Amino acid sequence: MLIVVSVVVTxxxxxxxxxxxxxxxxxxxxxxxxxQALETHGYDWPFAMLPRLDSSELMVVxxxxxxxxxxxxxxxxxxxxxxxxxxxxxxYTSRGQVTRxxxxxxxxxxxxxxxxxxxxxxxxxxxxxxxxxxGLLDTRAALLSAGIQPVGAGRNAEEALEPFIxxxxxxxxxxxxxxxxxxxxxxxxxVPASAR
Numbered sequence: 001m002l003i004v005v006s007v008v009v010t011x012x013x014x015x016x017x018x019x020x021x022x023x024x025x026x027x028x029x030x031x032x033x034x035x036q037a038l039e040t041h042g043y044d045w046p047f048a049m050l051p052r053l054d055s056s057e058l059m060v061v062x063x064x065x066x067x068x069x070x071x072x073x074x075x076x077x078x079x080x081x082x083x084x085x086x087x088x089x090x091x092y093t094s095r096g097q098v099t100r101x102x103x104x105x106x107x108x109x110x111x112x113x114x115x116x117x118x119x120x121x122x123x124x125x126x127x128x129x130x131x132x133x134x135g136l137l138d139t140r141a142a143l144l145s146a147g148i149q150p151v152g153a154g155r156n157a158e159e160a161l162e163p164f165i166x167x168x169x170x171x172x173x174x175x176x177x178x179x180x181x182x183x184x185x186x187x188x189x190x191v192p193a194s195a196r
């Protein structure tokens with residue numbers, strides 16, 4: 001698995017610039033505490049509250065949680081905060097103890113993102129493997145099925161490093177996503193029913 005910060009590069013504008021709009025939605029995560037409301041109101045519901053976003057030529061989102069039905073936890077001491085359904089665990093870094101949150105969203109999110117005009121989803125982030133390698137592959141499949149190009153993670157380096165490229169009247173726009181290679185062993189496990 002290669003988890004490869006998002007960069008837009010415009011190469012050699014072909015005409016005088018009159019405007020080509022790229023909208024960056026940033027970290028987008030529909031799940032966890034919002035899941036019950038999303039299941040009740042639908043995954044399009046949060047976007048109905050936003051101003052119209054379809055005026056740009058290209059819309060990019062950072063998919064901050066795996067889009068999968070899996071509910072796996074790492075082989076670590078997982079704990080839950082008071083009244084929170086979000087599993088967490090500690091990792092130790094040069095900065096000391098850090099709490100990691102384990103995210104997951106429904107694959108239905110992909111269709112909702114496509115519905116508001118998202119064309120590209122970056123996956124090079126710290127939550128891409130929250131549901132293990134299979135959860136990442138589920139995410140790619142859900143995005144591709146919805147017509148959204150995933151960038152920044154994949155089954156191998158070639159797939160992870162493949163940019164989204166589009167030609168515009170002003171030149172070529174390419175979107176890459178880079179991070180770090182995930183070499184740590186993944187030992188996902190299923191959440192016991194009693195912990196849900």
